[in-house]
Amino acid sequence: MAGSEQQRPRRLDDGDAAAAPLQDAELALAGINMLLNNGFRESDQLFKQYRNHSPLMSFGASFVSFLVDVRKSTPSMVDRLQRQIIIADCQVYLAVLSFVKQELSAYIKGGWILRKAWKIYNKCYLDINALQELYQKKLTEEPLTSDAANDNHIVAEGVSEESLNRLKGAVSFGYGLFHLCISMVPPNLLKIINLLGFPGDRLQGLSSLMYASESKDMKAPLATLALLWYHTVVRPFFALDGSDNKAGLDEAKEILLKKEAAYPNSSLFMFFKGRIQRLECQINSALASFHTALELAVDQREIQHVCLYEIGWCSMIELNFKDAFNSFERLKNESRWSQCYYAYLTAVCQGATGDVDGAQIVFKEVQKLFKRKNNQIEQFSVKKPPNLQRMSQACHGVDDSSVVGLKYLLLGAIHKCLGNSEDAVQFFQRAVKDELCRQNNLYVQPYACYELGCLLLDKPEEDFSGYDFENRLHVRIHAALASMRELVPQ
Numbered sequence: 001m002a003g004s005e006q007q008r009p010r011r012l013d014d015g016d017a018a019a020a021p022l023q024d025a026e027l028a029l030a031g032i033n034m035l036l037n038n039g040f041r042e043s044d045q046l047f048k049q050y051r052n053h054s055p056l057m058s059f060g061a062s063f064v065s066f067l068v069d070v071r072k073s074t075p076s077m078v079d080r081l082q083r084q085i086i087i088a089d090c091q092v093y094l095a096v097l098s099f100v101k102q103e104l105s106a107y108i109k110g111g112w113i114l115r116k117a118w119k120i121y122n123k124c125y126l127d128i129n130a131l132q133e134l135y136q137k138k139l140t141e142e143p144l145t146s147d148a149a150n151d152n153h154i155v156a157e158g159v160s161e162e163s164l165n166r167l168k169g170a171v172s173f174g175y176g177l178f179h180l181c182i183s184m185v186p187p188n189l190l191k192i193i194n195l196l197g198f199p200g201d202r203l204q205g206l207s208s209l210m211y212a213s214e215s216k217d218m219k220a221p222l223a224t225l226a227l228l229w230y231h232t233v234v235r236p237f238f239a240l241d242g243s244d245n246k247a248g249l250d251e252a253k254e255i256l257l258k259k260e261a262a263y264p265n266s267s268l269f270m271f272f273k274g275r276i277q278r279l280e281c282q283i284n285s286a287l288a289s290f291h292t293a294l295e296l297a298v299d300q301r302e303i304q305h306v307c308l309y310e311i312g313w314c315s316m317i318e319l320n321f322k323d324a325f326n327s328f329e330r331l332k333n334e335s336r337w338s339q340c341y342y343a344y345l346t347a348v349c350q351g352a353t354g355d356v357d358g359a360q361i362v363f364k365e366v367q368k369l370f371k372r373k374n375n376q377i378e379q380f381s382v383k384k385p386p387n388l389q390r391m392s393q394a395c396h397g398v399d400d401s402s403v404v405g406l407k408y409l410l411l412g413a414i415h416k417c418l419g420n421s422e423d424a425v426q427f428f429q430r431a432v433k434d435e436l437c438r439q440n441n442l443y444v445q446p447y448a449c450y451e452l453g454c455l456l457l458d459k460p461e462e463d464f465s466g467y468d469f470e471n472r473l474h475v476r477i478h479a480a481l482a483s484m485r486e487l488v489p490q
Contacts, residue, residue, distance in 0.1 A: 121171060232275035428455070
């Protein structure tokens with residue numbers, strides 16, 4: 001067209017950074033002028049070509065798409081509902097971005113945005129349910145009421161049962177997630193949330209998420225992940241079922257069994273498999289699953305971090321403090337969530353491996369990394385690290401005869417950490433000789449024997465010298481040590 005050709009703008013020169021804002025404005029104005037000259041196609045192509053160059057051109061592309069869409073026929077009911085659901089989804093994403101800022105004003109803004117999203121979800125959910133009921137009545141040829149007859153335009157718009165089911169799956173994800181999350185809010189916050197108009201029905205939330213996970217909507221996999229997250233992480237963490245940590249595992253296993261064939265290489269599904277195994281106390285299997293998930297999540301740093309977190313704790317459960325230290329140290333260096341907390345865990349594991357001096361250095365870092373004063377886990381982490389001298393004094397003050405063996409075991413461990421090997425040996429020997437602990441604390445004597453053996457293994461002949469046949473005994477000692485190393489490789 002002549003008009004559109006006259007308004008053709010000059011191309012952007014990426015090297016001319018100073019003139020870029022002016023060129024964007026010229027491009028946007030030229031694109032709108034094309035619209036007025038009936039150059040809808042040319043204008044649309046121009047804005048799409050440069051939509052990623054600046055926010056102004058991105059807005060222009062959206063505006064032209066809006067105008068082009070308005071020129072078309074009125075969208076169908078399915079399209080209108082789908083767009084409303086997409087708007088609600090986008091508002092949830094905006095709210096999450098606001099919450100990430102961790103500021104009071106951002107929390108208020110995010111809450112208000114969530115309120116608008118919930119209203120859309122709720123209305124769409126009710127409308128789709130009503131349409132499904134109307135559709136079923138139409139199929140069964142039941143007599144319709146006057147109100148239903150006035151709304152009976154489903155056939156005219158070509159709405160199928162499959163479309164309604166998919167739409168319900170689309171809205172059920174957000175609708176169910178709202179119900180489920182709000183149902184777990186503490187009572188002191190629940191009143192405020194109810195004032196904003198948020199309900200919280202856990203059963204309704206789970207039912208909606210289950211429906212969404214079985215639907216053909218694109219958010220079905222997300223609903224499946226939400227259910228796995230609830231059953232394997234939320235329920236045991238918040239003790240929603242009391243002391244029964246295995247509650248919900250059957251549901252999680254059933255979900256994994258259904259979806260395993262569809263997602264054979266999913267790091268997230270492998271992660272949840274590890275969570276199930278950990279809750280079933282199958283720590284070795286859980287570690288294998290978490291390591292596999294870690295390898296699968298090559299380009300997904302956040303998933304790698306949750307896997308490392310689980311590997312760290314599973315390694316601590318197995319008293320493998322070296323592997324736990326490696327996992328938490330990597331989290332301390334890479335994660336943005338709470339370096340303070342990860343530094344604390346790193347120091348604890350480092351101290352447990354015997355590197356007490358290194359642990360003390362990392363404990364000092366914990367104080368420097370403390371940034372979020374309202375974060376309870378960081379408040380816990382910055383508390384003073386264990387003072388071994390104070391712990392020793394506390395143990396000496398225990399007079400209960402039923403825990404004497406345990407007292408000596410703890411004192412031996414404290415003196416071992418402090419480097420007082422002679423005192424540690426004496427306390428471990430006392431713990432081994434305590435017969436009363438057999439009745440109350442069966443683990444004290446075997447652990448004391450182990451610790452005593454480890455101490456004597458380092459320098460077994462150090463305390464004796466100048467006795468008869470000393471050289472012969474040295475040879476026997478080294479032979480015994482060599483045979484032990486063959487049985488237990490270093």
